[in-house]
Amino acid sequence: MSAPTTASPAFSTFETRLDVRPDDIDMNRHVHNSRYLDYVLAARYDQMERCYRMSMADFLDRGFSWVVKVAHIEHKRPLEMGDSVVVRTRVEALHPRGVRVEFEIVKASDEKLSAKGWFEYVMVHADTGRPALIPEDIAAKYAV
Amino acid sequence: MSAPTTASPAFSTFETRLDVRPDDIDMNRHVHNSRYLDYVLAARYDQMERCYRMSMADFLDRGFSWVVKVAHIEHKRPLEMGDSVVVRTRVEALHPRGVRVEFEIVKASDEKLSAKGWFEYVMVHADTGRPALIPEDIAAKYAV
Amino acid sequence: MSAPTTASPAFSTFETRLDVRPDDIDMNRHVHNSRYLDYVLAARYDQMERCYRMSMADFLDRGFSWVVKVAHIEHKRPLEMGDSVVVRTRVEALHPRGVRVEFEIVKASDEKLSAKGWFEYVMVHADTGRPALIPEDIAAKYAV
Amino acid sequence: MSAPTTASPAFSTFETRLDVRPDDIDMNRHVHNSRYLDYVLAARYDQMERCYRMSMADFLDRGFSWVVKVAHIEHKRPLEMGDSVVVRTRVEALHPRGVRVEFEIVKASDEKLSAKGWFEYVMVHADTGRPALIPEDIAAKYAV
Numbered sequence: 001m002s003a004p005t006t007a008s009p010a011f012s013t014f015e016t017r018l019d020v021r022p023d024d025i026d027m028n029r030h031v032h033n034s035r036y037l038d039y040v041l042a043a044r045y046d047q048m049e050r051c052y053r054m055s056m057a058d059f060l061d062r063g064f065s066w067v068v069k070v071a072h073i074e075h076k077r078p079l080e081m082g083d084s085v086v087v088r089t090r091v092e093a094l095h096p097r098g099v100r101v102e103f104e105i106v107k108a109s110d111e112k113l114s115a116k117g118w119f120e121y122v123m124v125h126a127d128t129g130r131p132a133l134i135p136e137d138i139a140a141k142y143a144v
Numbered sequence: 145m146s147a148p149t150t151a152s153p154a155f156s157t158f159e160t161r162l163d164v165r166p167d168d169i170d171m172n173r174h175v176h177n178s179r180y181l182d183y184v185l186a187a188r189y190d191q192m193e194r195c196y197r198m199s200m201a202d203f204l205d206r207g208f209s210w211v212v213k214v215a216h217i218e219h220k221r222p223l224e225m226g227d228s229v230v231v232r233t234r235v236e237a238l239h240p241r242g243v244r245v246e247f248e249i250v251k252a253s254d255e256k257l258s259a260k261g262w263f264e265y266v267m268v269h270a271d272t273g274r275p276a277l278i279p280e281d282i283a284a285k286y287a288v
Numbered sequence: 289m290s291a292p293t294t295a296s297p298a299f300s301t302f303e304t305r306l307d308v309r310p311d312d313i314d315m316n317r318h319v320h321n322s323r324y325l326d327y328v329l330a331a332r333y334d335q336m337e338r339c340y341r342m343s344m345a346d347f348l349d350r351g352f353s354w355v356v357k358v359a360h361i362e363h364k365r366p367l368e369m370g371d372s373v374v375v376r377t378r379v380e381a382l383h384p385r386g387v388r389v390e391f392e393i394v395k396a397s398d399e400k401l402s403a404k405g406w407f408e409y410v411m412v413h414a415d416t417g418r419p420a421l422i423p424e425d426i427a428a429k430y431a432v
Numbered sequence: 433m434s435a436p437t438t439a440s441p442a443f444s445t446f447e448t449r450l451d452v453r454p455d456d457i458d459m460n461r462h463v464h465n466s467r468y469l470d471y472v473l474a475a476r477y478d479q480m481e482r483c484y485r486m487s488m489a490d491f492l493d494r495g496f497s498w499v500v501k502v503a504h505i506e507h508k509r510p511l512e513m514g515d516s517v518v519v520r521t522r523v524e525a526l527h528p529r530g531v532r533v534e535f536e537i538v539k540a541s542d543e544k545l546s547a548k549g550w551f552e553y554v555m556v557h558a559d560t561g562r563p564a565l566i567p568e569d570i571a572a573k574y575a576v
Contacts, residue, residue, distance in 0.1 A: 019306075022333055023176050023326040027169040027225060033473065033500045034167055037466035038311040045310055045369065056369070068465045072504045078561075081171060081333065081344070129510075163450075166477055167470040177329065177356045181322040182455040189454055189513065200513070212321045216360045222417075225477065225488070273366075311464050315457040315513060322455055369459060 012144050013090040014051040016043035017108060020083045030078035036115050037071055040103045043087035044119075052141050064138075065126040069098065073117035077107070084108035091142055097131050098122035099142060156288050157234040158195040160187035161252060164227045174222035180259050181215055184247045187231035188263075196285050208282075209270040213242065217261035221251070228252035235286050241275050242266040243286060300432050301378040302339040304331035305396060308371045318366035324403050325359055328391045331375035332407075340429050352426075353414040357386065361405035365395070372396035379430050385419050386410040387430060444576050445522040446483040448475035449540060452515045462510035468547050469503055472535045475519035476551075484573050496570075497558040501530065505549035509539070516540035523574055529563050530554040531574060 018039055026032035049055035059065055079085060086106050093100040104116040123132045134142075162183055170176035193199035203209055223229060230250050237244040248260040267276045306327055314320035337343035347353055367373060374394050381388040392404040411420045422430075450471055458464035481487035491497055511517060518538050525532040536548040555564045 018309075019330075019334075021306075021326055021330045022170065023178055023323075023329070025171040026166065027171075027173045028497065029171045032167050032470070033503060034466040034469040035311075037469065038309055038464070041311070041465065042307075042309045046307075049370070065460065068507055070504075070506050071465060072502075074502050075500055082337070162453075163474075163478075165450075165470055165474045167467075167473070172353065176326070177359060178322045178325040179455075181325065182320070182453055185321065185455070186451075186453045190451075193514070209316065212363055214360075214362050215321060216358075218358050219356055226481070310458065311466055313459040314454065315459075315461045317459045320455050 010143070011091040012051075013088050014047045015086050015088045016046045017084060017086050018042060020079055020081060020085070022081065025081050028078075030080060031083075033073075033075065036073055036075070036105060039085060039087050039105060040089065040117075040119065041068075043089055043103070044101065047089060052144065054138065054141050060126055062135075063126050064132055065124050066121045067124050067129070068119055069122050070120040071117070072119075073115055075115050076113045079105075079107065079114050085114065086111075092118065094134075094139055094142055096133055098134075154287070155235040156195075157232050158187075158191045159230050159232045160190045162186060162229050162231060164223055164225060164229070166225065169225050172222075174224060175227075177217075177219070180217055180219070180249060183229060183231050183249060184233065184261075184263065185212075187233055187247070188245065191233060196288065198282065198285050204270055206279075207270050208276055209268050210265045211268050211273070212263055213266050214264040215261070216263075217259055219259050220257045223249075223251065223258050229258065230255075236262065238278075238283055238286055240277055242278075298431065299379040300339075301376050302335045303374050303376045304334045305372060305374050306330060308367055308369060308373070310369065313369050316366075318368060319371075321361075321363070324361055324363070324393060327373060327375050327393060328377065328405075328407065329356075331377055331391070332389065335377060340432065342426065342429050348414055350423075351414050352420055353412050354409045355412050355417070356407055357410050358408040359405070360407075361403055363403050364401045367393075367395065367402050373402065374399075380406065382422075382427055382430055384421055386422075442575070443523040444483075445520050446479045447518050447520045448478045449516060449518050450474060452511055452513060452517070454513065457513050460510075462512060463515075465505075465507070468505055468507070468537060471517060471519050471537060472521065472549075472551065473500075475521055475535070476533065479521060484576065486570065486573050492558055494567075495558050496564055497556050498553045499556050499561070500551055501554050502552040503549070504551075505547055507547050508545045511537075511539065511546050517546065518543075524550065526566075526571055526574055528565055530566075 020031055024031045024035045045056055086108050089101050089103045091099055092102045098121055100120050102118045105114045107114055123134050125132050164175055168175045168179045189200055230252050233245050233247045235243055236246045243265050246262045249258045251258055267278050269276050308319055312319045312323045333344055374396050377389050377391045379387055380390045386409055388408050390406045393402045395402055411422050413420050452463055456463045456467045477488055518540050521533050521535045523531055524534045530553055532552050534550045537546045539546055555566050557564050
């Protein structure tokens with residue numbers, strides 16, 4: 001269901017396939033704008049476990065969590081009921097306290113771009129919500 | 145924003161007003177079926193705190209939580225973007241381990257019935273999720 | 289992805305697999321009650337097209353639509369982030385103006401029952417929303 | 433429920449109050465990231481009708497609709513169950529084919545900033561989805 005598809009010098013791109021659900025559709029019969037962010041979050045959860053070998057549960061076990069600081073999305077083509085999408089994400093930059101992730105959402109049937117953008121996540125201590133330094137072994141896992 | 149509106153011999157009816165949000169609307173330009181359940185859950189949260197004087201946070205502090213066992217809903221008239229609703233709920237029966245709550249959702253503008261139904265909740269120990277006996281003081285709060 | 293799994297004398301059971309998404313999870317770290325209904329609606333859309341050979345778009349083209357009149361759901365075991373589910377539905381009864389559909393949602397990993405229930409749908413004229421008689425050729429498609 | 437709160441030289445700021453709903457809450461017991469966009473969209477719908485005197489229905493009647501091209505959001509403080517928010521929006525720039533809207537979401541109880549950002553909308557012909565020139569009378573309504 002996923003494999004590196006394009007390789008930047010530093011970071012791999014991973015992908016996750018998702019099907020549009022009825023409740024995603026809005027009054028214009030398109031996927032509602034807010035749902036695209038959830039598609040990306042769903043893809044990251046999937047890829048954290050499957051591609052980076054460290055699931056959100058693993059992060060929580062170590063006392064860490066990820067928090068979205070900034071989300072930026074550009075819409076290109078609407079999605080409709082019955083569509084499936086492929087969500088590709090790539091770590092663009094790894095900072096001491098966070099990570100910037102680029103994404104693109106393409107329609108599965110024709111590979112046409114539906115939306116693209118980026119997220120900035122910061123790592124926090126799960127109990128306090130305060131920013132944390134990303135441990136070296138975790139940084140190494142993300143440097144694939 | 146709310147007061148008992150009709151009194152059964154045993155239990156009061158409370159009400160909460162909510163506005164339809166864009167993401168509630170489905171491809172038929174009506175509120176999506178699944179959202180009605182969230183309207184009722186939102187109303188119960190509001191009423192637990194405001195009308196029964198015991199919020200969900202209070203329950204959690206005592207080590208208890210409520211879990212939905214059964215939900216039943218009958219749709220009468222669709223809701224649309226721009227509508228506000230009044231959600232009325234009433235404890236219909238109080239059992240040693242749970243409570244049955246009736247609800248109706250009416251359009252705020254004309255009081256016409258949009259949906260009605262009932263929920264069965266059971267009380268559980270928040271840490272284990274296992275069923276709990278409802279303590280007498282909590283049962284007393286619900287017997288208004 | 290789907291095939292008749294058990295056969296009643298009259299009607300087939302079809303199934304659809306879905307993955308839990310982050311936004312489905314509620315404050316108890318379980319899938320929110322209202323999302324189960326969307327899982328069933330998603331499964332029916334999928335099965336209308338794939339198993340009954342008449343998609344919602346086909347219905348709309350003929351001037352018809354389906355409306356949920358009653359939904360009834362019993363929760364057995366919670367679902368969590370990372371779970372996949374199989375939604376099985378079966379036409380239980382076909383009436384001149386509607387259909388009753390039974391469903392069960394099981395966890396994909398262990399086949400344990402998470403929820404079960406039924407929906408009553410009525411067919412309507414898409415332009416007016418008024419009840420329609422189900423044409424014989426459509427009834428025949430549902431009698432598989 | 434709303435009035436201009438701060439005035440830029442050119443454009444007014446309007447506000448809409450919303451209550452967090454149970455289904456908005458995610459596994460971290462905070463409002464899920466994707467819901468903030470829906471809060472802003474809900475506020476704009478409300479303000480289009482109430483503050484700009486031209487509802488989305490009015491736009492559709494004239495054959496126009498608005499489409500989100502870009503959304504950008506920065507998260508400052510999480511929101512929780514029981515919170516109410518005030519969503520303030522302001523037209524920042526009016527272009528021949530679109531509008532840029534700034535927003536901020538503050539917690540109603542203490543006015544602390546939860547999130548801020550901006551949306552770029554383009555006007556489209558509702559039937560074709562193709563970009564449209566904003567008619568002068570509509571531009572005038574937005575220039576308040």
